[in-house]
Amino acid sequence: MDMPDWVASVDPCDADCPSRDLLDLIGDRWSLLIMLVIGQGFHRNGEIRRRVGGISQKMLTQTLRALEANGLVARHDFATVPPHVEYRLTPLGVSLGHAVGPMFQWIEASYPAVLRARAAYAARQAQAA
Amino acid sequence: MDMPDWVASVDPCDADCPSRDLLDLIGDRWSLLIMLVIGQGFHRNGEIRRRVGGISQKMLTQTLRALEANGLVARHDFATVPPHVEYRLTPLGVSLGHAVGPMFQWIEASYPAVLRARAAYAARQAQAA
């Protein structure tokens, strides 16, 4: 079926495979969206929260901490009052941004096909019933 | 920070954005791993379950159904007894495989850097305490 070469190098048998580890990090509901928004130029807590519709303050802080702990985002606390904190992508974070580009392009390009597949599947289910 | 172009086209404000929808689908713990294993040439329920370490039968079936419903995997039931069912990637699924290739390459290439960042973060935390 003409699969890409990279499939050979990943071993999902191994629960400690880097794929599992990092997929758990960036494959959650918020991480990539937050990195995206930071990459779009929104660097402050409130800005990010308003840009990422529906996220709670709790999840925002929690996810930012995880991204920071993994070296994808850098936190700059200006130690002023009132508080001023800025988040920036690290070079590592930017490199991830580039790596997931094709995936986002696929999403945009393939969304209609997915919707069609869903409709077809639903129709098949209805017919079977 | 030299972000890729695609960041401009995604709007996380919108909870109905295709990114949210499809990230929920492929951004879970199992979907990509299962597609990967199928792409590696393991097509049957039992094969896949053994290759994807730690997955339960329930999650395997559930995830395969979701992938099928979204047109990424095709299910072929040979209607024999004992049952023989094969899962294959659809062309759409293969195209997704190519789209996530760079991400997997990034994971492999950047894992050491992430581990270093984690250690540095932990050290900083310890010092602060």
Next chain:
DNA sequence: CTGAATCCTAAGGGATACTG
């Protein structure tokens, strides 16, 4: 062999209120 059904717990994650 494939996989549906049930049960049950552990984690995800929202709402709210409070602090520096």
Next chain:
DNA sequence: CAGTATCCCTTAGGATTCAG
């Protein structure tokens, strides 16, 4: 403004059992 802490409910998801 940024962030913590608490409460509480919902979901994810594993273990197990049953069926075709």
